[in-house]
Amino acid sequence: MSSKMVYLQPIAVRIWHWLNALGIVTLCISGAQIRFPEYVTILGSYRSAIMLHNTAGIVVALSFSIWFFYYKIVANTLDDIYIPKGSDLTTGLFRQVVFYFFSYFFGAPNPHHATPENKFNPLQKSAYLAIMFVLMPFVSLTGILLMNMGPMREIVMLVGGLTLLDTIHFLTACSLCAFIFTHVYLATLGSTPMAYIKPMWTGWEKVENHHDAENSLVDRSQAEHSH
Amino acid sequence: MSRTYLNLKGGFAVKHGYRSLLTKQSIVMVLFSVSCIAAGDQARAADYSFGDGTGKNEACIACHGNQTKVISQNYIDPKKFGHTTHAKFGCTTCHDTITSDHPAVKPGARTTSCGDCHGDTVSQYSASIHAKNAPCSGCHNPHRVNSSREIAATEMNKQCAACHSNIKITASHAKWLPQTELHLGAIACVTCHSKAENYVISIYIAKRESTGPDTKPTLLTYEELLKYSNGDNLQYLIDKNRDNYISLDELRKFNRDPSNKNIYLKAMMTPVKPTHSFQTFDNRWDCTFCHGSGPEIMQTSFLSFPEQNGTFRQVAIEKGASMDALRAIPNFYLMGSTRNGVLNGIGLLIIAGGMVMPVGHGFLRFLTRKNRK
Numbered sequence: 001m002s003s004k005m006v007y008l009q010p011i012a013v014r015i016w017h018w019l020n021a022l023g024i025v026t027l028c029i030s031g032a033q034i035r036f037p038e039y040v041t042i043l044g045s046y047r048s049a050i051m052l053h054n055t056a057g058i059v060v061a062l063s064f065s066i067w068f069f070y071y072k073i074v075a076n077t078l079d080d081i082y083i084p085k086g087s088d089l090t091t092g093l094f095r096q097v098v099f100y101f102f103s104y105f106f107g108a109p110n111p112h113h114a115t116p117e118n119k120f121n122p123l124q125k126s127a128y129l130a131i132m133f134v135l136m137p138f139v140s141l142t143g144i145l146l147m148n149m150g151p152m153r154e155i156v157m158l159v160g161g162l163t164l165l166d167t168i169h170f171l172t173a174c175s176l177c178a179f180i181f182t183h184v185y186l187a188t189l190g191s192t193p194m195a196y197i198k199p200m201w202t203g204w205e206k207v208e209n210h211h212d213a214e215n216s217l218v219d220r221s222q223a224e225h226s227h
Numbered sequence: 228m229s230r231t232y233l234n235l236k237g238g239f240a241v242k243h244g245y246r247s248l249l250t251k252q253s254i255v256m257v258l259f260s261v262s263c264i265a266a267g268d269q270a271r272a273a274d275y276s277f278g279d280g281t282g283k284n285e286a287c288i289a290c291h292g293n294q295t296k297v298i299s300q301n302y303i304d305p306k307k308f309g310h311t312t313h314a315k316f317g318c319t320t321c322h323d324t325i326t327s328d329h330p331a332v333k334p335g336a337r338t339t340s341c342g343d344c345h346g347d348t349v350s351q352y353s354a355s356i357h358a359k360n361a362p363c364s365g366c367h368n369p370h371r372v373n374s375s376r377e378i379a380a381t382e383m384n385k386q387c388a389a390c391h392s393n394i395k396i397t398a399s400h401a402k403w404l405p406q407t408e409l410h411l412g413a414i415a416c417v418t419c420h421s422k423a424e425n426y427v428i429s430i431y432i433a434k435r436e437s438t439g440p441d442t443k444p445t446l447l448t449y450e451e452l453l454k455y456s457n458g459d460n461l462q463y464l465i466d467k468n469r470d471n472y473i474s475l476d477e478l479r480k481f482n483r484d485p486s487n488k489n490i491y492l493k494a495m496m497t498p499v500k501p502t503h504s505f506q507t508f509d510n511r512w513d514c515t516f517c518h519g520s521g522p523e524i525m526q527t528s529f530l531s532f533p534e535q536n537g538t539f540r541q542v543a544i545e546k547g548a549s550m551d552a553l554r555a556i557p558n559f560y561l562m563g564s565t566r567n568g569v570l571n572g573i574g575l576l577i578i579a580g581g582m583v584m585p586v587g588h589g590f591l592r593f594l595t596r597k598n599r600k
């Protein structure tokens with residue numbers, strides 16, 4: 001069987017992704033200590049947990065801007081890649097669910113093939129859309145407000161007070177934490193456990209069939225132009 | 228010398244010498260009465276009765292409670308003084324060298340001092356590094372002293388700010404304390420800088436001001452609040468069912484009431500009983516002293532209403548639910564301690580939901596691994 005390499009993950013996306021992953025994991029751990037200081041003491045003093053949480057929060061917010069800037073301005077592929085389209089919603093979601101929860105166990109191949117311009121299967125699209133456009137903005141904005149309670153007091157009161165902000169921050173953070181477990185697990189569902197993870201690190205994915213070889217080559221040169 | 232202690236229940240425990248004190252007073256009284264007869268038309272201390280109970284200080288207050296009769300540093304605000312425990316003992320208990328010739332003859336130096344009654348406090352205070360910088364009167368005016376629960380935390384902090392400039396306080400705390408201004412605005416100084424052990428959440432009605440962070444919240448005065456209550460007892464502004472007890476529901480209603488849009492409930496952490504051992508205690512550098520205390524420790528909160536005489540009166544808030552009381556106050560949050568059990572449960576469920584795929588799917592994946600060879 002012939003195989004070739006496709007440049008799937010541009011450098012900006014990879015930098016964002018791993019900074020973000022490290023940041024979110026750090027935030028989950030330090031956040032747990034901040035909320036449950038009697039039970040979680042892994043980072044030493046409460047103060048260091050707060051300092052780390054604030055720093056990681058800023059890193060995540062900045063790397064989110066890299067992500068947005070790259071997809072929206074540099075590559076201008078954000079809408080295409082992240083927003084599910086007609087067929088994704090009518091048949092695509094269903095097909096992908098059947099694959100994950102049924103045919104996968106019988107050895108059927110993934111019905112979706114990642115290409116640079118259509119990277120995600122319909123389920124991924126919906127999940128990533130919710131993560132990147134709902135959870136991430138909510139958790140970051142509430143975090144920024146909580147971090148600047150003093151100067152931003154009026155805005156805080158306007159949106160319903162500190163307690164509500166904290167509730168949103170906590171619940172979205174728990175959702176992101178839940179996402180990590182699911183996401184990391186699904187990332188190991190490729191032909192080998194590292195098959196999806198490696199491209200996220202190197203940028204290149206090994207593709208077995210070649211029905212869209214032309215497209216990939218074009219996209220590869222585009223991707224390289226863009227940074 | 229007599230030693231009188233204010234005991235915890237608010238009554239007086241007299242150790243010894245109370246009898247001799249009364250005797251001494253009676254002698255002065257007799258002297259005053261005698262000179263009263265001999266006196267001319269000029270108002271004299273001796274013109275007034277020095278009887279026990281209510282009328283006790285009238286003689287002195289007749290002049291000293293009147294700004295037109297005495298110079299400002301000798302003026303005693305009758306309302307404020309009348310409220311103090313000191314007033315119950317009478318002026319001459321402390322001003323023991325006053326004679327019936329007053330005001331013609333100025334009294335000699337007093338032979339009494341605060342320690343005569345407050346011996347334990349004075350020895351505790353003398354041991355603190357603060358003692359060499361300020362005498363008792365540096366903070367306490369004996370003519371308007373209040374018990375700690377009668378004064379607002381903001382007032383306590385003003386005492387400190389009289390010497391310690393706010394700018395310096397903020398700067399020195401900012402070196403280590405995150406959210407410095409927020410902390411300083413929500414905690415009485417003595418919460419950390421005295422060896423107090425139990426804390427309550429004291430809630431005040433403050434002005435909502437658009438300028439700056441609320442490092443120094445401005446509380447509404449009695450008169451200002453009267454406008455909100457239309458002259459009614461201020462307590463009923465919140466205690467709608469008038470049962471001398473504030474439920475969480477009443478707090479929420481107060482917050483939601485649109486006519487309260489310019490005022491808000493300001494919660495501060497205050498010690499139940501501040502001590503006079505002023506210094507910085509080592510365990511206060513550790514944030515978990517408060518933030519790790521868990522929702523169990525601080526169970527008590529009070530709403531403090533201003534009174535006409537400048538003091539505050541506490542009304543209990545739904546017991547055992549202080550942290551929930553804080554949730555009814557949209558802008559007070561004590562990280563690590565105000566967390567809410569229901570919310571934690573929901574969070575846990577969400578995270579457990581994230582485990583469904585790795586655990587459930589992973590299990591089936593393992594069982595069917597041969598199909599994918």
Ligand code: HEM
Binds near residue numbers: 020021022024184
């Ligand atoms: C902690 C370990 C993590 C691992 C091992 C991991 C792994 C991966 C892998 C293999 C991909 C490429 C496959 C795909 O596009 O679905 C990916 C993409 C992605 N991951 Fe993660 N991830 C991690 C954490 C996170 C976190 C914390 C977030 C967000 C909160 C996140 C959000 C995303 C998004 C949005 C994509 C799509 C990126 C794009 O191509 O535009 N990941 N991740």
